[in-house]
């Protein structure tokens with residue numbers, strides 16, 4: 597379905613980003629996996645994709661830095677000749693109640709989760725506009741829709757990403773570029789493994805399906821949005837949350 601397309605996924609060394617990279621590769625896309633620390637994990641995924649007959653490249657870059665995001669986008673385009681799909685997935689948490697949250701914790705979460713998406717889009721969109729096609733998928737969160745105590749910084753970054761998605765969809769829709777946001781609920785990754793058993797149980801109880809999601813659940817929707825089948829869907833926020841916020 598994605599044969600010959602180039603997909604760049606930020607934060608693809610683990611968790612949801614890894615599942616998205618493997619899924620898009622399994623559909624035939626050439627995949628560029630971004631990471632910031634975990635070189636060995638990213639290299640292993642590249643090997644896995646190549647062993648299955650696909651093409652992949654791992655690129656280290658901190659997406660919160662404008663220049664590094666630019667180099668990341670250039671490397672993707674130079675390696676495979678186009679840039680068709682950008683998935684802004686890299687994200688972090690620095691949880692704490694507002695009364696105790698440091699300025700650094702607020703700024704860093706906004707820098708990675710929101711400015712990181714701006715940085716990558718700022719460099720990728722001119723390429724997509726020239727191609728007159730493209731798919732941008734921003735990984736937001738259910739927390740950006742409904743908020744969560746102890747995550748004022750994270751909720752602000754993810755709500756900001758939703759506004760960013762809608763504005764950009766209106767700006768570049770005329771060039772056949774779609775921009776959508778995917779809002780996962782509680783998905784089993786390193787990000788959620790740090791949470792207490794009590795919080796995990798509360799999360800399960802707050803979903804209609806009474807369980808956590810898997811990274812692959814999110815990857816399926818991202819793959820659909822990246823595909824030709826989703827050509828008339830733009831500016832949307834689609835949840836994969838087991839029935840948590842509705």
Ligand code: NAP
Pocket residue numbers: 606607608609610611612613630631632633634635637657658659660684685686687688708735736737738779780781782783784785786787788
């Ligand atoms: P994760 O397991 O913690 O993985 C985070 C990924 O982001 C890693 O690949 C990490 O690279 C990368 N990363 C972190 N900072 C970066 C930076 N400055 N530049 C480039 N890459 C960076 O997270 P996850 O649970 O898969 O979450 C992925 C996305 O889904 C995030 O945006 C998160 O907010 C969102 N989300 C997750 C959940 C959930 O329940 N898990 C729910 C809703 C939304 P390294 O491995 O190199 O450190």
